[in-house]
Amino acid sequence: MACNSSTCNSSGCYKGYEEEEQPKPNTKAAVNGGNSCQNLCVKCKVNEPVCCGIGGENSRFCKDCFKNNLYGKFKQAVTYNAMITPPDKVLVAFSGGPSSRVVLQFVHEMQYKAQKNYDANKDKSLPVFGVGVAFIDESSTHSLTSQHIEKAIEDIRLIVSNLAPPSKELFVVPIESIFSSDGIDGKERLKELLDAVSDVTGKEDLLIHLRILLLQKIASENGYTRIVLGSCTSRIACHVISATVKGQGYSLSADIQYVDSRWEIPVVLPLRDCPAQELNTLCSLDGSLKIVELLNGPCSGINGLVSSFVKVLQEENPSRECTIVRTAGKLTPFHFNRVPEIHDSNVPSATRRHQKRYTLKPNGSLSSNSFCPICNSPLKKSNFPSSLRSHGSQQNPDLFASACSSCQFQILPKDPSLMEEFLSLLPQQMITKAKHGDQGNFSLLR
Amino acid sequence: MEADSKPKKSGARLCCVCNQNRAALKRPKTLEQVLSSTSPSVWECFYAVFEEEIHQVILENQLFKPGERIAIGASGGKDSTVLAYVLSELNRRHNYGLDLFLLSVDEGITGYRDDSLETVKRNELQYGLPLKIVSYKDLYGWTMDEIVKMIGLKNNCTFCGVFRRQALDRGAALLKVDKVATGHNADDIAETVLLNILRGDIASFNSEFINIRFSLWLMLGCQNLNKFSTYAYFKKLDYFSTECIYSPNAYRGFAREFIKDLERIRPRAILDIIKSGEDFRISTATKMPEQGTCERCGYISSQKWCKACVLLERLNRGLPKLGIGRNQGLNSDGKKDGKRDSRTPSTESKQCGSLEF
Numbered sequence: 001m002a003c004n005s006s007t008c009n010s011s012g013c014y015k016g017y018e019e020e021e022q023p024k025p026n027t028k029a030a031v032n033g034g035n036s037c038q039n040l041c042v043k044c045k046v047n048e049p050v051c052c053g054i055g056g057e058n059s060r061f062c063k064d065c066f067k068n069n070l071y072g073k074f075k076q077a078v079t080y081n082a083m084i085t086p087p088d089k090v091l092v093a094f095s096g097g098p099s100s101r102v103v104l105q106f107v108h109e110m111q112y113k114a115q116k117n118y119d120a121n122k123d124k125s126l127p128v129f130g131v132g133v134a135f136i137d138e139s140s141t142h143s144l145t146s147q148h149i150e151k152a153i154e155d156i157r158l159i160v161s162n163l164a165p166p167s168k169e170l171f172v173v174p175i176e177s178i179f180s181s182d183g184i185d186g187k188e189r190l191k192e193l194l195d196a197v198s199d200v201t202g203k204e205d206l207l208i209h210l211r212i213l214l215l216q217k218i219a220s221e222n223g224y225t226r227i228v229l230g231s232c233t234s235r236i237a238c239h240v241i242s243a244t245v246k247g248q249g250y251s252l253s254a255d256i257q258y259v260d261s262r263w264e265i266p267v268v269l270p271l272r273d274c275p276a277q278e279l280n281t282l283c284s285l286d287g288s289l290k291i292v293e294l295l296n297g298p299c300s301g302i303n304g305l306v307s308s309f310v311k312v313l314q315e316e317n318p319s320r321e322c323t324i325v326r327t328a329g330k331l332t333p334f335h336f337n338r339v340p341e342i343h344d345s346n347v348p349s350a351t352r353r354h355q356k357r358y359t360l361k362p363n364g365s366l367s368s369n370s371f372c373p374i375c376n377s378p379l380k381k382s383n384f385p386s387s388l389r390s391h392g393s394q395q396n397p398d399l400f401a402s403a404c405s406s407c408q409f410q411i412l413p414k415d416p417s418l419m420e421e422f423l424s425l426l427p428q429q430m431i432t433k434a435k436h437g438d439q440g441n442f443s444l445l446r
Numbered sequence: 447m448e449a450d451s452k453p454k455k456s457g458a459r460l461c462c463v464c465n466q467n468r469a470a471l472k473r474p475k476t477l478e479q480v481l482s483s484t485s486p487s488v489w490e491c492f493y494a495v496f497e498e499e500i501h502q503v504i505l506e507n508q509l510f511k512p513g514e515r516i517a518i519g520a521s522g523g524k525d526s527t528v529l530a531y532v533l534s535e536l537n538r539r540h541n542y543g544l545d546l547f548l549l550s551v552d553e554g555i556t557g558y559r560d561d562s563l564e565t566v567k568r569n570e571l572q573y574g575l576p577l578k579i580v581s582y583k584d585l586y587g588w589t590m591d592e593i594v595k596m597i598g599l600k601n602n603c604t605f606c607g608v609f610r611r612q613a614l615d616r617g618a619a620l621l622k623v624d625k626v627a628t629g630h631n632a633d634d635i636a637e638t639v640l641l642n643i644l645r646g647d648i649a650s651f652n653s654e655f656i657n658i659r660f661s662l663w664l665m666l667g668c669q670n671l672n673k674f675s676t677y678a679y680f681k682k683l684d685y686f687s688t689e690c691i692y693s694p695n696a697y698r699g700f701a702r703e704f705i706k707d708l709e710r711i712r713p714r715a716i717l718d719i720i721k722s723g724e725d726f727r728i729s730t731a732t733k734m735p736e737q738g739t740c741e742r743c744g745y746i747s748s749q750k751w752c753k754a755c756v757l758l759e760r761l762n763r764g765l766p767k768l769g770i771g772r773n774q775g776l777n778s779d780g781k782k783d784g785k786r787d788s789r790t791p792s793t794e795s796k797q798c799g800s801l802e803f
Binding site: 201241246248301309330 | 640642645646700707714715725728
């Protein structure tokens with residue numbers, strides 16, 4: 001797909017595609033006159049184009065080529081980064097929006113093709129990877145009617161059941177399940193926790209952190225080995241700006257790579273090179289890609305502001321998101337931004353060699369990162385909290401000291417006397433992290 | 447002209463400096479409560495805090511040595527006026543032992559620069575600091591007005607920025623100064639960090655590349671924009687407050703507006719952006735420009751010709767697109783790459799090595 005930026009290096013970008021010499025068979029083109037624009041798909045030059053990619057007039061595709069172009073980017077991201085290999089069980093996080101619908105579709109198609117190969121293959125050497133879908137029900141945090149949410153869940157069930165064979169397990173999990181006790185207790189605790197955060201942006205971000213923890217929990221409890229997010233170029237561009245604005249410049253490079261193995265279950269982003277605009281277009285073109293609209297309301301605070309800012313920039317120059325992600329891509333990733341080494345002999349050795357060659361060399365000096373217990377971002381060594389600040393005993397970890405500066409400001413309570421109560425409201429996973437982070441400091445004291 | 451003094455609810459809080467009068471001004475940076483009133487003499491607490499902080503930054507970073515000659519980049523605007531005023535005050539008060547000069551750049555923009563230069567000439571008298579003006583016309587043979595006539599309203603800021611940086615350097619050399627002080631404040635730097643992300647310029651984050659002569663932005667980088675307005679306004683400093691007539695087209699405008707909106711929601715975000723910029727992990731393996739000299743004029747340059755010479759060549763040959771966008775420079779025998787030029791889009795990422803200040 002041609003991209004307006006002549007220096008855009010995103011995979012699949014056809015730089016400055018020239019089409020001036022195309023014959024113009026029909027009158028429509030003749031009427032368009034001076035503009036020698038072709039009236040054919042730029043890729044197959046056979047069908048009539050029905051949509052435009054990011055490149056505007058230079059990238060008019062017919063429906064199939066448009067889809068194949070996006071699928072090609074997806075496939076390349078998966079292969080290049082060894083995201084999904086035969087023994088894997090992949091959990092697709094599904095929000096109902098266009099990006100997650102497309103990633104679910106593409107993962108399904110990849111699985112379907114693998115299944116066909118398996119069936120056709122006599123020796124059955126390559127097992128097909130498994131796929132599950134997780135939808136997190138956040139209705140307890142906003143005011144949608146239960147009718148609305150039930151309808152949405154129904155739609156999602158239908159979508160997933162239609163994506164068989166191979167069949168996929170669907171998990172519909174309420175966000176409050178992150179706490180060991182769910183049901184009414186969970187709802188109450190979640191409400192209390194969110195109310196304890198005064199900053200609007202902090203509240204939104206805390207919810208995002210809880211969401212990823214819940215996905216981890218579902219994946220881990222059900223034997224999944226990968227979590228697939230539908231994060232597209234646009235979302236990542238927004239994250240780059242908002243992380244910069246929140247003072248998270250150090251950890252930024254950890255969040256925007258194809259693979260994030262900080263977590264127990266590695267998280268992968270195969271749509272990283274796909275702009276939201278194109279994903280939206282695909283969904284509107286293809287009737288089978290039904291979106292489930294769950295209007296949580298627009299983001300407010302900093303996240304909303306960044307979103308509108310990027311939108312304005314994008315209008316001014318359609319390849320701006322691309323440039324932002326590419327620039328941020330030049331920042332050094334962390335040692336955990338690669339899939340864990342594959343030792344499984346079921347994985348073809350070609351794939352293993354490929355992964356070894358293209359994933360990053362681990363940088364020894366960075367392997368001793370500690371992480372913020374709330375957002376799991378790697379902490380810069382100089383930010384190691386001074387143990388003198390800590391007024392927590394060994395039983396109660398000093399949450400403030402072990403958190404990153406952004407969480408300290410926007411999530412944790414300002415008043416130190418409220419810290420202990422806040423700690424009691426957090427899910428267990430965060431508390432455990434805070435404990436481990438702190439023990440390092442106490443050992444220094446001895 | 448309005449002053450953004452950010453009054454917050456006063457309540458019963460006292461000014462944290464003098465502990466006598468009621469506080470009504472809250473500094474977003476430190477959240478201290480400082481005094482506010484209609485009576486000018488009562489602003490003393492604010493001035494004191496402001497000046498003291500700058501003094502501390504100078505001391506902690508050992509920015510100056512006694513006997514040094516320092517040129518203050520003076521545009522006539524509030525930032526540089528405040529800088530000139532405060533620096534000469536502190537020089538006197540704390541005996542820095544510095545020789546201070548005002549250095550001004552005349553880009554040749556009628557209706558803007560000619561007016562602001564009058565302000566600087568008055569500052570010369572008011573503060574007793576000798577003034578040197580360097581002009582684009584003398585240095586390069588072109589005024590900005592002439593350049594804009596030639597290339598239009600897009601990308602003219604590229605020319606101006608590159609030329610100005612070199613002009614300051616040339617002026618500094620003429621004055622035989624050791625350092626140049628500029629009045630860049632935190633908002634400017636935050637804008638630059640954002641701009642560099644938006645336009646693909648990761649090399650600028652590498653601090654080694656920033657010429658030591660321009661690292662003095664640190665000094666005022668700790669202060670927010672509004673403090674300058676407040677200080678300048680209430681101290682009744684003589685300054686010029688109109689925007690450059692070409693600035694509405696500058697790309698920086700996007701970043702500036704975003705930052706203004708951001709400041710309303712979370713004032714500390716500006717400093718957070720700067721912190722992020724400092725914390726970005728840039729590998730030494732990333733291809734960084736090497737510092738060499740320009741073959742044509744001897745200025746520092748990472749390429750065969752410095753950017754100013756490249757742009758000048760273009761202007762003189764009547765080919766304004768050279769040096770902008772994809773087609774960044776000349777190859778060794780000075781011929782431009784004509785074929786690639788036709789596909790050059792108008793707003794593109796700049797090559798490594800071009801500073802956005």
